[in-house]
Amino acid sequence: MNKRKDIAIIGYGETKVTLKGGRSSYDLAGEVFAQVVEQTGIDPKKIDGLSIAETMSETSNPFWGVYMCEMLGLSPSWMQLNGLGGTSGIGGIARAAAAIRDGLCETVFVVASDAQSSGRNPEQGAQRGEFQYPVGLRGPVGAFGLLTQRYRHQYGLDDRALAKLAVTQRNHALMNPNAVDKLQKPLTEADYLNSKYVSEPLRMLDSVMVCDGANGVLVTSTENAKKLGAKKMIHPVGYGEITNFKGAEPLADITVSGFSVAGPRALKRAGMTPKDIRMIMPYDDFLIALIITLEDIGFCPKGKGCEFVMNTDLSYKGTLPLNTSGGQISAGQPGLAGGGLNLVEGVRQMFGEAGARQVSDPRNCMVTGIGVIPYGRNWGVSGVLVMEQS
Amino acid sequence: MSEQAKAPAKPEVKKIPRPMPRPNTYMDTKPFWEAAKNGKLVIQYCKDTGKPQFFPRPVSMANGKRNLEWREVSGRGTVYSFTNTFSAWPGHEDRVPYMVALVELEEGVRILCNLFNVKAEDVKIGMPVKLYWEKLSEDINYPAFQPA
Numbered sequence: 001m002n003k004r005k006d007i008a009i010i011g012y013g014e015t016k017v018t019l020k021g022g023r024s025s026y027d028l029a030g031e032v033f034a035q036v037v038e039q040t041g042i043d044p045k046k047i048d049g050l051s052i053a054e055t056m057s058e059t060s061n062p063f064w065g066v067y068m069c070e071m072l073g074l075s076p077s078w079m080q081l082n083g084l085g086g087t088s089g090i091g092g093i094a095r096a097a098a099a100i101r102d103g104l105c106e107t108v109f110v111v112a113s114d115a116q117s118s119g120r121n122p123e124q125g126a127q128r129g130e131f132q133y134p135v136g137l138r139g140p141v142g143a144f145g146l147l148t149q150r151y152r153h154q155y156g157l158d159d160r161a162l163a164k165l166a167v168t169q170r171n172h173a174l175m176n177p178n179a180v181d182k183l184q185k186p187l188t189e190a191d192y193l194n195s196k197y198v199s200e201p202l203r204m205l206d207s208v209m210v211c212d213g214a215n216g217v218l219v220t221s222t223e224n225a226k227k228l229g230a231k232k233m234i235h236p237v238g239y240g241e242i243t244n245f246k247g248a249e250p251l252a253d254i255t256v257s258g259f260s261v262a263g264p265r266a267l268k269r270a271g272m273t274p275k276d277i278r279m280i281m282p283y284d285d286f287l288i289a290l291i292i293t294l295e296d297i298g299f300c301p302k303g304k305g306c307e308f309v310m311n312t313d314l315s316y317k318g319t320l321p322l323n324t325s326g327g328q329i330s331a332g333q334p335g336l337a338g339g340g341l342n343l344v345e346g347v348r349q350m351f352g353e354a355g356a357r358q359v360s361d362p363r364n365c366m367v368t369g370i371g372v373i374p375y376g377r378n379w380g381v382s383g384v385l386v387m388e389q390s
Numbered sequence: 391m392s393e394q395a396k397a398p399a400k401p402e403v404k405k406i407p408r409p410m411p412r413p414n415t416y417m418d419t420k421p422f423w424e425a426a427k428n429g430k431l432v433i434q435y436c437k438d439t440g441k442p443q444f445f446p447r448p449v450s451m452a453n454g455k456r457n458l459e460w461r462e463v464s465g466r467g468t469v470y471s472f473t474n475t476f477s478a479w480p481g482h483e484d485r486v487p488y489m490v491a492l493v494e495l496e497e498g499v500r501i502l503c504n505l506f507n508v509k510a511e512d513v514k515i516g517m518p519v520k521l522y523w524e525k526l527s528e529d530i531n532y533p534a535f536q537p538a
Contacts, residue, residue: 125415125416126416127416127445127446129409129411129412129415129416130411130412130413130415130416130419130445131411131445131502132502133409133411133479133481134408134409134410134411134526134532135490135502135503135504136408136475136478136479136481136482136485136488136490136504137475137479137490137502138475138477138478138479138490139479141477142473142475142479142490145473145474145475145490146471146472146473146490146491146492147471148473149471149472149473149515150470150471150492150515153471153515196476197474197476198476198477199473199474199475199476199477199490200473200474200475200476200487200510201473202473247451248451248452250441250442250443250444250498250499250500251494251498251499251500254470254471254492375445375502376492376500376501376502
């Protein structure tokens with residue numbers, strides 16, 4: 001697939017991230033919908049597609065997507081429920097683009113919303129009851145503890161690089177009014193290094209805090225965007241995704257992720273190399289994921305991620321601005337809408353609407369998604385999206 | 391008397407017990423638990439390709455067929471990775487801190503497990519380990535590992 005700019009993102013919306021905010025996923029999504037309608041001036045009747053992420057809080061309702069249409073007054077001719085964890089946002093855009101190109105619909109609301117910190121956590125079942133829960137692996141925290149330990153063994157891990165990432169993201173969050181209030185305080189490298197272990201060698205400040213929130217974008221064909229008189233638009237120009245990377249290889253190296261496949265694929269389709277990327281909004285459930293993501297996509301050789309971080313200005317004023325709204329680790333993880341937080345920030349930056357933290361010349365942006373904790377591996381889904389201005 | 395007046399001064403904290411494995415929740419794993427009860431660790435092998443796999447699955451990951459059998463393995467392996475758990479999974483609060491590891495068996499699969507009879511600071515990646523059965527109940531032996 002060669003680079004095409006036939007698909008456009010013409011609007012975005014985001015709620016503030018809250019801790020146990022008490023509002024439902026429907027209500028949060030409704031707020032994003034209203035923002036998108038207001039921002040684009042679109043007649044909601046013209047939205048004929050819905051690409052919606054699965055949630056933690058509402059997943060006991062297998063008809064969540066259809067209920068959402070009812071809530072929002074939409075009658076889509078195409079509807080897609082994305083169960084890709086943190087990849088659901090960018091994966092939702094890729095699927096919407098395919099549906100639009102296939103003529104199934106014209107304009108798609110891509111939304112993610114979750115009230116995980118206020119709601120129920122569904123039981124994931126499968127092998128976990130027999131082969132995970134009795135052992136006591138502490139979910140994602142435990143899995144990333146194992147991953148961090150193995151990474152440290154194979155390549156060495158410079159704690160100063162993780163501290164730099166923690167501080168860079170926190171500084172960005174302090175400029176983001178939508179970030180969760182609880183984390184709105186400055187952080188130093190020493191704070192990170194002194195943070196207590198939750199699953200050694202993983203620290204508390206390596207980790208996200210589960211919150212509530214919603215985000216979304218409006219996607220249509222570039223042709224239709226012009227017809228609608230869209231004030232601003234950017235284009236998804238390359239996407240790569242893989243689920244259960246090396247899943248059938250029992251002894252695969254767990255420090256190598258699906259980004260080693262999804263990253264090059266997205267870049268190839270975008271006609272770019274890592275050097276061309278102006279800013280990156282990588283999925284950050286744990287800081288070590290950022291190191292592995294940068295390596296596997298090809299920003300630096302394998303095992304050199306810490307060095308790359310130490311030698312690169314990742315602030316909004318830097319050479320490779322990273323998670324300029326604070327990332328999930330410092331803005332709060334709105335449950336399974338977490339992947340959309342960094343996505344929406346990318347769109348906001350490219351629209352030139354990031355205020356105090358605006359990146360200069362925001363010509364393109366890479367966004368990544370990570371989803372699901374599998375048995376004894378790194379993560380279940382890896383997705384990479386490259387967006388470019390017109 | 392109102393409902394509130396009857397309520398105890400301090401709400402009782404309901405303690406979640408340690409999660410126990412229940413055989414056959416997602417497929418037929420009974421042979422695994424039967425063997426465990428007899429002190430034998432068995433894993434699935436694809437009869438066509440000879441490839442082992444763990445955890446148990448409904449098909450061979452090597453060829454997609456259901457031509458699988460259970461074979462006893464040595465119980466010997468090495469530590470692939472480990473994490474000392476301070477923040478417990480629900481039901482494991484009394485065990486903190488406890489050691490969770492990925493052990494690579496000689497036969498070529500990895501198993502998520504606890505490590506016993508070793509101090510946290512002595513655990514190393516590559517360390518040889520052998521099987522240790524943790525008796526969770528009269529009927530359930532759970533596979534764990536200890537230094538070899």
